[in-house]
Amino acid sequence: MDLWYTENHTDDVKFSIRIKEQIYHDKSPFQDIDFFTSEEFGTFFTLDGLMMVTEKDEFIYHDMISHVPMAVNPEIKNVLVIGGGDGGTVRELTRYKSIENIDMVEIDEMVVKACREYLPLTSSKLDDSRVNLFFEDGVAFIERKKKEYDLIIIDSTDPIGPGEGLFTKSFYTNCYLALKDNGILINQHESPYYDRDKKNMNRAHKRIKETFEIAEVYEFHMPTYPSGHWLFGFASKKFHPLKDLNEKAWKLNELETKYYNLELHKGAFALPNYVKKALDE
Numbered sequence: 001m002d003l004w005y006t007e008n009h010t011d012d013v014k015f016s017i018r019i020k021e022q023i024y025h026d027k028s029p030f031q032d033i034d035f036f037t038s039e040e041f042g043t044f045f046t047l048d049g050l051m052m053v054t055e056k057d058e059f060i061y062h063d064m065i066s067h068v069p070m071a072v073n074p075e076i077k078n079v080l081v082i083g084g085g086d087g088g089t090v091r092e093l094t095r096y097k098s099i100e101n102i103d104m105v106e107i108d109e110m111v112v113k114a115c116r117e118y119l120p121l122t123s124s125k126l127d128d129s130r131v132n133l134f135f136e137d138g139v140a141f142i143e144r145k146k147k148e149y150d151l152i153i154i155d156s157t158d159p160i161g162p163g164e165g166l167f168t169k170s171f172y173t174n175c176y177l178a179l180k181d182n183g184i185l186i187n188q189h190e191s192p193y194y195d196r197d198k199k200n201m202n203r204a205h206k207r208i209k210e211t212f213e214i215a216e217v218y219e220f221h222m223p224t225y226p227s228g229h230w231l232f233g234f235a236s237k238k239f240h241p242l243k244d245l246n247e248k249a250w251k252l253n254e255l256e257t258k259y260y261n262l263e264l265h266k267g268a269f270a271l272p273n274y275v276k277k278a279l280d281e
């Protein structure tokens, strides 16, 4: 019998993966959590029926969310990750000896438990001694923090359900206040392609641009997300992602990366015309 996982990328577009089996299903107080195995993408998991992480393409997302800011400011020592329950972002950050502390605030402890069990590829470094896990809403957590972090990474779901509060103006303002003067904010910035994602992208960009002195956007190629064309935001009080790129310092880390490199870093900020136009709308 053929078993398929199918996700509606729009009302008129579907994306399907043939699955071997469904290995986990539960409903947390926040969302439906499902894990599947597949030939093409290995193990993958979804929240409320939306793709989060697959073993095959997670390196693209996690390389681009973590190495871009680290190549701009080699002095980053104290990091906050909001969301990111699969642990992939934390895994990449722990590769930097210079990082002293990583706080990860995930609203849903059940996501972390399931990822520890079924996705060791991404969750393997959650027990690093520099990592502190907090299970609460990132919106409330950030309100208590003032000038503490060098880097905040919003590794969130889409602005539906628990992720909604992570796309508001007041949340971005609180991130600004929680960052030190040299702080950098990286956020999951949605996609320019389909209308619903584009609206979310515009909204996030407008709010971040109103909050931070520097607000840029960069792209990466994500085969399992709607359209495959996805964005992260880079916002900062003082660092520009290209003018302040510190190639010499990043090379000293001697990190082997599967997707990220310094040429790609520069190229990722060169946006297609339709994306530039959409961001200005």
Ligand code: SAM
Binding pocket: 047, 051, 052, 053, 061, 082, 083, 084, 085, 086, 105, 106, 107, 108, 111, 136, 137, 138, 139, 155, 156, 157, 158, 161, 162, 163, 164, 165, 166, 188
């Ligand atoms: N790579 C993924 C993507 O964009 O599809 C996202 C990674 S991660 C699985 C997103 C996490 O954000 C989820 O585990 C979810 O529980 C968490 N999350 C959603 N809203 C949150 C909130 N308000 N505070 C903290 N974590 C939140």
